[in-house]
Amino acid sequence: MRQLGVRAVLGALLLGSTALASIENDFSAVLKFGPRVTGTPANEQARTYLEGQFRALGYTTRREAFSYPRFDDLGSDVRVGERTLRGVALQGSAGGEVSAPVALVPGVGTPEEFRGADVRGKVAVVRRGQIPFAQKARNALAAGARGLIVVNNADGELRGGTLGERVELPVLGVSAATGAGLRAGQPVTLAVRVRQGDVRGVNVVAFKTGVTRPELLFGAHMDSVAGAPGANDNLSGTLAVLDLARRAVNTPLAARSYFVLFDGEEDGLRGSRAFVKDNAALVGGLRAMFNFDMVGVNVDPLGVSGDDALVNAAREANPALRSFSGGGGGSDHASFAQAGVATLFFHTGIDPNYHQPGDTVLDPALVRQTVDAALKTVDAVLSAAPASR
Numbered sequence: 001m002r003q004l005g006v007r008a009v010l011g012a013l014l015l016g017s018t019a020l021a022s023i024e025n026d027f028s029a030v031l032k033f034g035p036r037v038t039g040t041p042a043n044e045q046a047r048t049y050l051e052g053q054f055r056a057l058g059y060t061t062r063r064e065a066f067s068y069p070r071f072d073d074l075g076s077d078v079r080v081g082e083r084t085l086r087g088v089a090l091q092g093s094a095g096g097e098v099s100a101p102v103a104l105v106p107g108v109g110t111p112e113e114f115r116g117a118d119v120r121g122k123v124a125v126v127r128r129g130q131i132p133f134a135q136k137a138r139n140a141l142a143a144g145a146r147g148l149i150v151v152n153n154a155d156g157e158l159r160g161g162t163l164g165e166r167v168e169l170p171v172l173g174v175s176a177a178t179g180a181g182l183r184a185g186q187p188v189t190l191a192v193r194v195r196q197g198d199v200r201g202v203n204v205v206a207f208k209t210g211v212t213r214p215e216l217l218f219g220a221h222m223d224s225v226a227g228a229p230g231a232n233d234n235l236s237g238t239l240a241v242l243d244l245a246r247r248a249v250n251t252p253l254a255a256r257s258y259f260v261l262f263d264g265e266e267d268g269l270r271g272s273r274a275f276v277k278d279n280a281a282l283v284g285g286l287r288a289m290f291n292f293d294m295v296g297v298n299v300d301p302l303g304v305s306g307d308d309a310l311v312n313a314a315r316e317a318n319p320a321l322r323s324f325s326g327g328g329g330g331s332d333h334a335s336f337a338q339a340g341v342a343t344l345f346f347h348t349g350i351d352p353n354y355h356q357p358g359d360t361v362l363d364p365a366l367v368r369q370t371v372d373a374a375l376k377t378v379d380a381v382l383s384a385a386p387a388s389r
């Protein structure tokens, strides 16, 4: 008896540390590929590695491709004499290189402000704010400007700005510091290098051979934004799903589950939307979809949000679990919720490195804690009366 007990404890310890080591190994293996922007080689390398891990565990994997249009800034700037000042092309901007004098428009770019400034044939400069980017651009075009620079009204680079439509004018967003360096009449070269094209995303779906009607789906997005290595967002959730697959592999749970790594999340939940669309019967039969996004940095204690019954089950099974409402941002559970699936979203809040180059760390213990909480929730959900289907 005593022997057995010791063995059990040793076994559990070993199991725990093996799982922990695996999360750590997988973390360093995938992180070194760099930002996993959908459609890039690093994204593909990460997928190949992760797929291999599911296969090594004995799961079957399948790839599901989808495509969508995306606007990419290939590196845009404004050159002033010998200096090259970096900026970010606003989404929807035309590409092009324009050498012309600067026209400083005092304001945010209303038609009246343009009327008072002589911008014809010049590179107009306006401040961010008050009116939509597209209006500034259309007003600049109507006033005869050959290019437009929008200066941020807050600290930092003007990132993620979008015109929301195609405007036939090169439009560059710059920081307030860069904008402050531009002088009226100064000759500059505005170079906006952009590409509008179709991107191909690929989801990885892992399951036990023969399982076609899972009750549970565990998902996380494996892509990241440009310039961010995506440790917490969202290698953390990806590794939680892989670890769930590892922990489930020789248990009945494996035969009741699908494990999905979504691509294209950062471009608007593209992968999960494609999955829901392409797997309607499977999705219709799910009892729950568990999504893991940003679970590796302890900003807030681990929390859940989503379907009321699932949140309650999760919190009964894990008294320390917080319930979030509203917070947490958009992620792949939304695609399933929209399709009528009960979802549960696990996350630990928004860390300071969110979508930044500094998103390079995660705590494997937090990922493991998330997996533990999910498994306890699964027990509670599956031991409840099965849904009729």
Ligand code: BES
Pocket: 233, 234, 265, 266, 267, 268, 269, 293, 294, 327, 328, 329, 330, 331, 347, 348, 349, 350
């Ligand atoms: N990982 C985030 C969502 C998130 C934020 C999860 C905070 C947990 C805490 C996700 O990758 C993201 O950036 N989503 C976007 C929306 C999406 C449709 C592009 C967001 O929240 O702004």
Ligand code: ZN
Pocket: 221, 233, 234, 265, 293, 294, 331
């Ligand atoms: Zn994310």
